[in-house]
Amino acid sequence: MSDLGLRRLALLSVGLVLTSTVGCTSMGASTARIIQDAVRGSSASIPANLDQSPYKYLWARAGNSESLLVLGTVKNAETDRTNPAQGPIEVWFTGNQEILRIQTGPMGRIVATTGLSVNWVRSSIRQTQDGWVRERDVMPGWQYGLVESLTRTQSRLVPRLARKHLRPEFIVANRAKTWWIEYSPQAPELGESVYAADANGQVIAGYQCLSAEACIAWERLGR
């Protein structure tokens, strides 16, 4: 993720004892240590037998850097009172002390980040009478409380942005049955975002920009 100005994300293929962390709503001392162990692991390519792995991985690319992230915790929807209907938030860790928080469910997206050069401290979307509205806090610059309307367009065809930024293997595998394209006229510098939903309507991959220079493509790997 060199375009984010962050240290290159190392590919993770560590054999880590993470069972107790997946699905947790809070993080105990042991979990914290396990995550430290996980993200400081050695570098390697994407594991071939992901389906057999007890761990969950996320592929991400920013600029020319590709990374594998490991799932640390999942925040249940009940703790997310501003956005209760939109599903739990997964917390993914890179090997370089960076964190992506990804909304699960039909509105799947990166909702917050930590440790990058540009971070969404928090963000949420809600539906109003006039359509979808996104609110976000962005650092650096303390741009807090930015409120933007979102246009959402559904498509069966693979959008150009998805072809350009997601893994070709993902496109070929035809896992995405529906594509969502979003745009905010109040934040034109972010361009369009693209989200791929599976047959159940769950978003499994996406491409979105945190700023004009910092854009991230991501995809859930394996099961």
Place this chain on the structure above:
Amino acid sequence: MKRFLASLLLTALPSLPILGYAKDLPAPNTGERMSVYLSRLGLTNEQYLEGLCWSTDNSRQAQAQRLRRLRLSLSSVPNELSLNTSLADKTAWSKLLDALIPAGCAPLPVRDPQYMALVPSTDPVLNSEDQIRLLVRPTQVAVITPDKNICRVDYQPMLATKAYLQACGANESSGADLIQPGSAEPLDVGLASWNANRQPSPAPGAWIIAHGAYSATNKWFEDDLRKVIQAQGAFHERSVQLPALVSPNPDQVSRSSIQSKPLPNSTDYTDLVMTASDWGVMGLLQTPSARIPKAGYAALQYSKTWPYTRLNFMLAPFDWLEAGFRYVDVANRLYGPTIADNQSYKDKSIDAKFRLWQESAYLPQVAVGFRDLVGTGLFSGEYLVASKRFGEFGNWDANLGMGWGYVGGRQDIDNPLGALYSKYKTRPTSTESSTSGGKFNLSTYFRGPAALFGGVQYQFGNNRWVLKAEYDGNNYQNEPQSNDQKQSSPINLGVVYRPNKWLDVTTGLERGNRLMLGITLYTDLSSLSTPKLSEPRPMPIRPLPLAAQHESVAPSPTNYSDIRKSLEAQVHWRVSRIVQRDRELRVEVAEHDVFDWNEAIDRANAVLHNNLPSEIKQFAYVVVVRGQPVETFVVDRQDWVKSKTELARHAEKFNQPPVFPTAIWREVPRDSLVDQTKATAEQPIVTGGLGFTYKQSFGGPNGFILAQLSAQAEGELRMTESSWLYGSLEYGLLDNYKDFDYTAPSNLPRVRTYVREYVTSSDLTLPTLQATTTGKWSDDLYWSAYGGLLESMYAGVGAEMLYRPRFMPSVALGFDVNRVRQRGFKQDFSLRAYEVTTGHATLYWKTGWQDIVAKLSAGQYLAADRGVTIDLAREFNNGVRIGAFMTRTNVSAAQFGEGSFDKGIYVSIPFDVMMTRASNNIANIIWRPLTRDGGAKLSRKYELYEMTRLGR
């Protein structure tokens, strides 16, 4: 995103919900991590971690102490801290301080519990006495007005600090301190046209202190006040006693003006854009401004306006000095047909510009500058110039100046200095004052008729485009070399495009009839750094008690050979010996490739910590250079582990740079104890390598650039720990020396001016073959002796002594003496007849003033001339140096020849800041306008000062 003040003022002031103070939240368990505690609470999106307040005994006491000091300074009873201000002011301050409800929040570098868990050095260990407060997102921002009232304003995204001040009636404030919730340092926010700077928006819960409030206070009062406010955490209703709160008074701002004028956004404010003029110094096109770039600035600029093409290299070693050199190509004049065929004329020159005073609300920034300061004086000129920003956000910058010499070539006003001294009415020509060039032409400075110049630039909000317009001080009717140019208009117009942070492209119309093109590449040398991506990942540091650590991590028995290998892998040390002395493990580092010792010792500590039993309490690293110990670093293991695995509970810790606490760097004499050697390693007898070398010279009569690329083999034979033989062999691969036939004239023994002969006589050369031995007479006194082919032009023998007192580490004194004979041009074993004794006494001094490092040498030079060399450099925190040197000897300017005396400018850049792996090498880029025979030093391969100097 424009907002209107009306909406700020008319918004109701809701009471702020607070999730809970310590009494509401469960108390932390002693020993519990903050990350664990916060996760236990089950945070929701409504909570505002920026408003998290962690209050400890230490932080509460620190805030209480500061409040006491502030109150003492306001006391009606005179005391040593008393503020020299009016009673009304003191009363207002006292009222404000009384209104604060002390919160005693300790600094936290991050507030994300998951990130804290990932990076334990950001995660404090709590105790049950700690108080923790969480807020829901505040809806207001607090402003401390010039009247010392606390005014609260509804938060709105993206608004500038100025908008909040306006809402509180503090329209006139030219600046403010912005204390963001959860932020470590207050930001100094400029709000007037003259000091506008890039600034963030105040966040919900931010504090703003209008600078106007500080009238008649002093620096420590302001510092204490900022820290007290910082320790309040995010502003909310319970930060202050309610009666103290002042809401914005709508009467202070008329409704009509509100609606007609949008409020400023933070993005409206940007830093002043400074761009290079055609001559490389900051300015407009032909004319300079009073602006000086930030210290560390370095630029290479090409600019062309017929008939002149300029290649400028400019540096800013300080915020008050911009200096550099240039080559000017004059397209319609010849260099000299007898020596340079059809090559067009080239001129070398040096510029310097000094800031005299900084811009303030009413006064402009003023600078004095010198063009072609010590060159041939072809374009020499001086100027005094003032610059002032204007416009609401400071987007305009105007200059007005007076030029003499080439800068004031129009010569349309009498020299005002002529009224004081008549000799200033006329300007001697450069040739009258300096026949050899290269001297300071003191007798011409600020002499003769002058001209006014000036202009204005406008920077667009995104800083990508800058428009320039100027009135030129030169009419090109007094050009050197009888090269007058037609000027259709004295107004020059230009535009600068800035596509990124390292490139400016300028184009314009000058003299009303000539197009101008400029390309500037620039960087900030002071901030150069490269992530060490090629280095192995540092070993994790386990935050376990040391007793448990031994059981779970340290292998049994300890394998010291593996430790040695791990150290080599992690920090590229060649470890010669590992010794245990009681509870200390001592590692002797025989060779290293380290510039950043903090980073290297961190990595080494991690290796030792993970592999050693808990009974080892202290690590010591002895750095040995050529068999001589030069430095010992001692680390207290437990202190170090603690500093890396938890956030210190000390209230001020977060404000310190992330280096080792100085307390752990102490040398402990343990000579009475017995060493137990745990591992040793033989050093290789022979080392060597292959590579390439590149040599170049600019601006000579045989071509603008003469260059050679050679293959190089070098090797070293180690005879003892402190004696070795070094040799290098070069073979020329590519060069453009076929036309190199010019040998400069000289009135002195030709000790350096046979350059052409040395570089063209043989493709295969042996530049160095030298035997060296070193030793120490005491802890502070080093010596070396050497002999052989010492450099490409000289062979001989020599010795050096260096006194480097430990009680005064900023100073060292060296002496060297050498008997040398000139080598044959083929750089083989042949020798020429000339021989000389040369040597110097050298004082090395880190002055501590403006990061200046001085090197002063006095002695006999290669041409047997005697004199002094002064070398001054600014050393930045990353190790980069910008410096200049000059040598004056008992050789007259006429004897010295062109240039008058030896001088130059250099930049030293550690490879470490440019490479993805650690390196101890340093790249030296030296510019010397001429190579002459006077003031020439022997180029010694090994200097004891550099050998015994560790990086940063």
